[in-house]
Amino acid sequence: MQLEQLASGLTVAEASCPEEFGGLSISGLTADSRQVKPGYLFAALKGVQVDGAQFVPKAVEQGAVAILCAQDSVDQLRSELPDTVVVLGSEEPRHALALMAARFYNKQPKVTVAVTGTSGKTSVAHFVRQIFQSAGHAAASLGTIGTVTADGRVYGGLTTPDPVALHAELNRLTEEGVTHAALEASSHGLDQHRLDGVRIAAAGFTNLGRDHMDYHPTIEDYLGAKLRLFKDLLPTGGTVVVDPGEKYADRVIGVAEARGLQLLTVGETGKDLKLTGLRQSGSAQVLTLATPRGDYTVTLPLIGRFQVSNALVAAGLAIAVGHETGPVLRALENLKGAPGRLEFAGHTQNGALVVIDYAHKPDALENVLAALRPVTEGKLSVVIGAGGDRDPGKRPLMGKAAAERADFVIVTDDNPRSEDPAAIRKAVKEGAPEALEIDDRGEAIFEAIKRLQPGDVLCVAGKGHETGQIVGETILPFSDHEAVADAIAKGGNE
Ligand SMILES: CC(=O)N[C@H]1[C@@H](OP(=O)(O)OP(=O)(O)OC[C@H]2O[C@@H](n3ccc(=O)[nH]c3=O)[C@H](O)[C@@H]2O)O[C@H](CO)[C@@H](O)[C@@H]1O[C@H](C)C(=O)N[C@@H](C)C(=O)N[C@H](CCC(=O)O)C(=O)O
Ligand SMILES: Nc1ncnc2c1ncn2[C@@H]1O[C@H](COP(=O)(O)OP(=O)(O)OP(=O)(O)O)[C@@H](O)[C@H]1O
Ligand SMILES: N[C@H](CCC[C@H](N)C(=O)O)C(=O)O
Ligand SMILES: [Mg+2]
Numbered sequence: 001m002q003l004e005q006l007a008s009g010l011t012v013a014e015a016s017c018p019e020e021f022g023g024l025s026i027s028g029l030t031a032d033s034r035q036v037k038p039g040y041l042f043a044a045l046k047g048v049q050v051d052g053a054q055f056v057p058k059a060v061e062q063g064a065v066a067i068l069c070a071q072d073s074v075d076q077l078r079s080e081l082p083d084t085v086v087v088l089g090s091e092e093p094r095h096a097l098a099l100m101a102a103r104f105y106n107k108q109p110k111v112t113v114a115v116t117g118t119s120g121k122t123s124v125a126h127f128v129r130q131i132f133q134s135a136g137h138a139a140a141s142l143g144t145i146g147t148v149t150a151d152g153r154v155y156g157g158l159t160t161p162d163p164v165a166l167h168a169e170l171n172r173l174t175e176e177g178v179t180h181a182a183l184e185a186s187s188h189g190l191d192q193h194r195l196d197g198v199r200i201a202a203a204g205f206t207n208l209g210r211d212h213m214d215y216h217p218t219i220e221d222y223l224g225a226k227l228r229l230f231k232d233l234l235p236t237g238g239t240v241v242v243d244p245g246e247k248y249a250d251r252v253i254g255v256a257e258a259r260g261l262q263l264l265t266v267g268e269t270g271k272d273l274k275l276t277g278l279r280q281s282g283s284a285q286v287l288t289l290a291t292p293r294g295d296y297t298v299t300l301p302l303i304g305r306f307q308v309s310n311a312l313v314a315a316g317l318a319i320a321v322g323h324e325t326g327p328v329l330r331a332l333e334n335l336k337g338a339p340g341r342l343e344f345a346g347h348t349q350n351g352a353l354v355v356i357d358y359a360h361k362p363d364a365l366e367n368v369l370a371a372l373r374p375v376t377e378g379k380l381s382v383v384i385g386a387g388g389d390r391d392p393g394k395r396p397l398m399g400k401a402a403a404e405r406a407d408f409v410i411v412t413d414d415n416p417r418s419e420d421p422a423a424i425r426k427a428v429k430e431g432a433p434e435a436l437e438i439d440d441r442g443e444a445i446f447e448a449i450k451r452l453q454p455g456d457v458l459c460v461a462g463k464g465h466e467t468g469q470i471v472g473e474t475i476l477p478f479s480d481h482e483a484v485a486d487a488i489a490k491g492g493n494e
Contacts, residue, residue: 038063043097094193098163102197105171109181113317117206121184126338127314128182134331143184160189187225202320204241204313208248209363213391230255239320243267266312293325304371340464345484352452358464362397369405378455379407385414399431409435412444414462415470449487
């Protein structure tokens with residue numbers, strides 16, 4: 001693609017060879033010098049760890065023909081580079097890169113919705129995809145568990161991929177015939193402009209609790225990143241889906257009202273999908289809903305009050321993009337939970353239940369244990385750990401949530417990364433002094449399963465769908481699913 005076409009209107013061109021800028025064709029783009037190939041545009045971005053500007057010489061050596069950088073780096077780079085390399089400055093280089101990526105990979109699904117919030121994004125995206133599929137559309141969901149389509153799942157590294165990877169993926173899916181997509185918008189992704197340029201028709205908010213305080217200096221900053229979805233990315237005419245009863249929902253509604261966006265509200269105080277009743281029925285929940293299209297009774301085949309919230313936001317998003325209320329609500333009756341989210345993992349030989357969940361923050365732990373309590377006839381146990389190189393403040397709070405809501409807690413490791421695992425466990429135990437501490441996660445799971453009695457329930461929390469334990473720079477193969485299966489097979493609790 002011609003650089004002129006790629007950059008038009010986005011940047012102040014600082015090319016010393018304007019004639020070359022005019023005719024220059026770009027073969028690809030990236031913000032990672034290690035990915036540069038001949039003919040590429042390299043975006044030199046200031047990151048959390050390093051300033052990408054230091055990799056410009058390497059990028060040029062590898063064949064980069066154009067550099068996108070912060071406006072204030074232009075003069076410096078210009079003076080260091082051969083005249084043949086075009087340097088483009090931008091006040092917002094991350095935004096400019098994302099819009100360039102959207103132009104370079106110019107195909108996107110006809111209908112794309114996005115969801116943000118502290119917890120529930122993966123579940124909502126997973127549900128929206130199933131609702132779209134039930135209406136006969138070729139649909140995909142993109143997020144923490146990767147890209148999921150009717151053909152299966154391709155694992156991706158980040159919840160919200162970097163803009164080049166995201167636009168490339170949307171282009172690939174569209175070429176394969178996908179017409180409907182549901183995206184997870186993480187706060188990092190929103191803050192780093194990874195979703196800029198994605199055409200979003202409706203955006204949902206689940207909730208806001210403590211998370212990522214290692215990255216966002218204050219909760220206001222964290223909320224601010226989430227609000228970007230509604231302030232900057234959802235275009236006029238788009239619809240915001242929210243439960244007004246959620247903490248901070250007023251801030252989301254405030255943005256929608258200030259911008260004159262459409263608002264679709266769900267939940268007990270919602271107007272469009274108003275939850276008028278909820279009761280347990282075995283391992284399902286029966287919802288009664290009042291809607292502008294009439295009243296409905298829906299049997300949701302999932303446990304946990306939070307899954308009701310997630311299902312309503314998902315249904316709201318589908319309705320927001322034009323789907324009929326009746327069929328959408330019928331589709332909720334066949335929903336499958338996302339892998340590793342309150343997922344059935346097995347029964348022990350003496351009949352106790354083991355589930356795997358991704359709760360790795362205090363609110364999520366509280367919610368998942370509250371969801372399991374009503375289905376627990378005996379004792380409720382939980383295995384928890386907290387990730388290294390992540391908000392240390394959440395560790396004792398996770399311990400406390402587990403100690404308050406479960407009858408028995410084992411504290412173990414969950415991706416210690418560069419930190420001392422013992423120090424992480426100690427911090428978790430500050431909130432759960434009675435907890436048993438077992439460093440090896442496989443042994444912790446075995447010990448928890450060994451102690452189960454008939455009627456007990458064990459929740460193995462924190463890793464969900466993950467397939468590795470990150471220790472230092474190494475990812476050791478590890479799956480909670482396999483560890484649970486091994487422990488059950490070894491028995492010890494018949
Ligand atoms: C803290 C954070 O979000 N970092 C992300 C960010 O990196 P950064 O720009 O700050 O990177 P940096 O290491 O300082 O480098 C600066 C620039 O130099 C470039 N570079 C670096 C080295 C080199 O040799 N050559 C080179 O060009 C880098 O590509 C980058 O463009 O942008 C990169 C490209 O998009 C991401 O890969 C990277 O994610 C890191 C790996 C990460 O772990 N992120 C996690 C925390 C994250 O984003 N999580 C969220 C939320 C998860 C959830 O709760 O659901 C997610 O969306 O996954
Ligand atoms: N609406 C909700 N409210 C509170 N907790 C929830 C909600 N939905 C899910 N959870 C809990 O949070 C965990 C993660 O859920 P999910 O993966 O859907 O959220 P997420 O926002 O994508 O999380 P992440 O940011 O880590 O990817 C679940 O395993 C469950 O314990
Ligand atoms: N998206 C989250 C996932 C955390 C999962 C947990 N297993 C951990 O490693 O802390 C994060 O990167 O903070
Ligand atoms: Mg997720």
